[in-house]
Amino acid sequence: MSFIITIAVVVVIVLFVISVYNSLVRARMQTQEAWSQIDVQLKRRNDLLPNLIETVKGYGKYEQATLEKVTQLRAQVASASSPADAMKASDALTRQISGIFAVAESYPDLKANENYLKLQEELTNTENKISYSRQLYNSVAGNYNVKLQAFPSNVIAGMFAFRPADFLSTPEEEKAVPKVDFGSNGLGE
Numbered sequence: 001m002s003f004i005i006t007i008a009v010v011v012v013i014v015l016f017v018i019s020v021y022n023s024l025v026r027a028r029m030q031t032q033e034a035w036s037q038i039d040v041q042l043k044r045r046n047d048l049l050p051n052l053i054e055t056v057k058g059y060g061k062y063e064q065a066t067l068e069k070v071t072q073l074r075a076q077v078a079s080a081s082s083p084a085d086a087m088k089a090s091d092a093l094t095r096q097i098s099g100i101f102a103v104a105e106s107y108p109d110l111k112a113n114e115n116y117l118k119l120q121e122e123l124t125n126t127e128n129k130i131s132y133s134r135q136l137y138n139s140v141a142g143n144y145n146v147k148l149q150a151f152p153s154n155v156i157a158g159m160f161a162f163r164p165a166d167f168l169s170t171p172e173e174e175k176a177v178p179k180v181d182f183g184s185n186g187l188g189e
Contacts, residue, residue: 020156027144034137052119141165
C-alpha cells in the first residue's frame with residue numbers, strides 16, 4: 001500500500017513539474033512573440049523611410065544631415081544584434097523622423113504633396129503600433145518575470161535555467177516635459 005502511495009505522490013510531483021515547466025515555456029514564448037511584433041513594426045518603418053526620404057529630397061533645400069542620420073539609424077535598427085540595441089537605435093530614429101516632419105514645415109508644397117502626406121500618415125501609424133507593441137511586450141515580459149520569481153514556479157525556473165526578460169524603457173531625453181512657447185509666433189503677450 002505504501003508503494004502505491006509513493007508512486008502516486010511521485011506521479012503528482014512529476015505532473016506538477018511538467019505543468020509549471022510548460023507554463024514557463026508558454027510565458028517565454030509569449031514574450032518572444034511580443035518582441036517579434038515590435039520587430040515587424042520596426043521593419044515596416046524601415047521599409048517606409050526610403051520613400052519618405054526620396055519624397056523630401058525632391059523638394060528644394062532640406063537638412064541633409066537629418067536625412068543622412070535617418071538613413072544611418074535605419075541601418076542600425078536593421079542590423080541590431082539584440083532587442084536592447086534595436087530599441088536604442090529605434091528610439092533615436094523616432095527622434096530623427098520627427099526632424100523630417102519638422103523640415104516639412106518649411107516647405108508648403110511638400111506638406112501638401114499627396115505622397116508625402118500618405119507616407120507621413122503611414123509612419124505615424126507605424127510609430128503608434130511600435131508604441132503599442134512596446135507596451136504589450138513589457139506587459140508580457142512582466143507576467144513572465146513574475147512566474148520566474150513566484151513560488152513554486154521559481155524553483156522549476158531555476159532548475160531549467162529560465163532567464164528573465166528585459167523590459168523596454170523610455171530614454172531619458174524622451175521623458176523631459178516639452179516646452180511650449182507661444183511668445184515667438186505672436187500668440188503670446
